Amino acid sequence: MKFDTDPSALFAARSNKAVPIHTLTKDDMKKPPAALGKEAIAWAKANGFTAKSGQHCVVPDEKGAIACVLFGTGEEGEPQNGLAHGALARALPQGTYRFAKKPKDALAADLGWAMGGYDFARYRKKSAKPAKLVATGGDTAALQVQGVFMARDLINTPANDMGPSQLEKAFRKIASAHKAKVNVIKGNDLLKKNFPMVHAVGRASTDAPRVLDMKWGKASHAKITLVGKGVTFDTGGLNIKPGSSMALMKKDMGGAANVLGLAHMIMAAKLPVRLRVIVGAVENAISGNAFRPGDILDSRKGITVEIGNTDAEGRLVLGDCLTWGDEEKPELMIDMATLTGAARVALGPDLPPFYTHDDAFADALMKRADACFDPLWRMPLWAPYQSMLSSKVADVNHITSGGFGGSITAALFLSRFVENAKTWAHFDIFGWVPTDKPWAKTGGEAQAIRALFAHIERSYR
Incomplete structure (x- = not known):
């Protein structure tokens, strides 16, 4: 079947170059995980990232490329709505991304990403190519x-x-x-x-x-x-x-x-x-x-x-x-x-x-x-x-x-x-x-x- 937005264009095969997405709570920002590194935390705070629900922050590396993405869930450990990661599909620059830690509901996270990336452009010029996610929820999501x-x-x-x-x-x-x-x-x-x-x-x-x-x-x-x-x-x-x-x-x-x-x-x-x-x-x-x-x-x-x-x-x-x-x-x-x-x-x-x-x-x-x-x-x-x-x-x-x-x-x-x-x-x-x-x-x-x-x-x- 042909779709106005190709679902396969929103997913990618596993890649060592995929940018990690870290899901963080507000408590995590009070005591940041050491694995993120001091530079990433400093950048996030400087850009007003507090991990409120749905907030994201793109963190660059020393060469100006994207090192990682931070995604906020507010007070809870997982997004209140498991589809909330869909905001990232529209907000992030073109590229391939992966979850640094498998979400509790991987199927919902994959679905949210793809559903958020949908763009009906049959009657206008299509937007730039969407960001891709290395799916973790299996074939059911697609x-x-x-x-x-x-x-x-x-x-x-x-x-x-x-x-x-x-x-x-x-x-x-x-x-x-x-x-x-x-x-x-x-x-x-x-x-x-x-x-x-x-x-x-x-x-x-x-x-x-x-x-x-x-x-x-x-x-x-x-x-x-x-x-x-x-x-x-x-x-x-x-x-x-x-x-x-x-x-x-x-x-x-x-x-x-x-x-x-x-x-x-x-x-x-x-x-x-x-x-x-x-x-x-x-x-x-x-x-x-x-x-x-x-x-x-x-x-x-x-x-x-x-x-x-x-x-x-x-x-x-x-x-x-x-x-x-x-x-x-x-x-x-x-x-x-x-x-x-x-x-x-x-x-x-x-x-x-x-x-x-x-x-x-x-x-x-x-x-x-x-x-x-x-x-x-x-x-x-x-x-x-x-x-x-x-x-x-x-x-x-x-x-x-x-x-x-x-x-x-x-x-x-x-x-x-x-x-x-x-x-x-x-x-x-x-x-x-x-x-x-x-x-x-x-x-x-x-x-x-x-x-x-x-x-x-x-x-x-």
């Missing part, structure tokens, strides 16, 4: 970085180059790289094949709506199905968004981007599962045949759905796709979507909520999320709120009439389309970093997929 970069690349690409047809092309490319089988249902064939809600949402666009289906692995293995919301741009439909809310809507296919990143990790690791990926790829556009507030749509499930607001289109697309995936009775079905602003109000941009009835799955996933610094928070599928989706003219309204519990009620709506999967979980992700972090510049982001990969890898090896 594999996960590829999945992360894939998700970021897809989200960051603007809608003029990432409509439903281009998303299909990327889908096919990923499938081809892993020898997976692809089936695509497009345009009016969606009505013939019983995907009426996907068709309704996407029919106003000049780029036809479609459902993308990928299968990989042996049929005898555990069935894992990933479902992604692929709304390549969301105008809000006839309930049109204001300009300020439309500016980032290229990221409304972030669910699809993330499930594709996760699928790549699973297939590249050759996990013994039968993987299926389903993406509803549509543009929520405006034209004379756009679906309307008050319309009543049929669904693949046979449930009739009253449209309360055309700007809540993603759950309609997911409803048909989840039904299709559920018909196969998978052991695990995951859906991911940039679904509600309510999730951001509740938990902010960094902490995606997820919903599931399976307590054992939720507990195990939370442990994996904490361990790999891929934060998640379980939210309740609060059954009494189902009444908030009631309709006087259809089986269900797809939104509530009030403003309460929007992320919960969206998840409850989706739950109506799942009955056969042994475990189902819905992830309401943001898919975006609004301000620079050590491991991520502002832009598209992979959320939850490293935690999910860690869980699936452990559960199905």
Whole structure:
């Protein structure tokens, strides 16, 4: 696979010339390790290095070359977030570096470095070549970085180059790289094949709506199905968004981007599962045949759905796709979507909520999320709120009439389309970093997929 930032360009083979990176606490600076040498300590102090969290200092040798790098962790012995070393990938001069002492979590340190070095430059001149790190966490880091970069690349690409047809092309490319089988249902064939809600949402666009289906692995293995919301741009439909809310809507296919990143990790690791990926790829556009507030749509499930607001289109697309995936009775079905602003109000941009009835799955996933610094928070599928989706003219309204519990009620709506999967979980992700972090510049982001990969890898090896 080709990535906008080549993950391999951020890692280097072992080298005697690699510059050491020393991780130091504030206490270390009070009583500096003798191994650093008096000159290095004097230089660091002269340049105001106090080892506060995230601070770094480049120490020269007698010839003016880089002798070592000092990296601060504050009060603790390791960075509070194991991905914090990512700041160094952008800050350090071009060259090859290594950790003087293997970090406690070598995989996270490698991931942080590479994720911090990501630079989306498809539409501008690329920055100078990045600094390279001698990896210590093994091959898993490179594999996960590829999945992360894939998700970021897809989200960051603007809608003029990432409509439903281009998303299909990327889908096919990923499938081809892993020898997976692809089936695509497009345009009016969606009505013939019983995907009426996907068709309704996407029919106003000049780029036809479609459902993308990928299968990989042996049929005898555990069935894992990933479902992604692929709304390549969301105008809000006839309930049109204001300009300020439309500016980032290229990221409304972030669910699809993330499930594709996760699928790549699973297939590249050759996990013994039968993987299926389903993406509803549509543009929520405006034209004379756009679906309307008050319309009543049929669904693949046979449930009739009253449209309360055309700007809540993603759950309609997911409803048909989840039904299709559920018909196969998978052991695990995951859906991911940039679904509600309510999730951001509740938990902010960094902490995606997820919903599931399976307590054992939720507990195990939370442990994996904490361990790999891929934060998640379980939210309740609060059954009494189902009444908030009631309709006087259809089986269900797809939104509530009030403003309460929007992320919960969206998840409850989706739950109506799942009955056969042994475990189902819905992830309401943001898919975006609004301000620079050590491991991520502002832009598209992979959320939850490293935690999910860690869980699936452990559960199905």
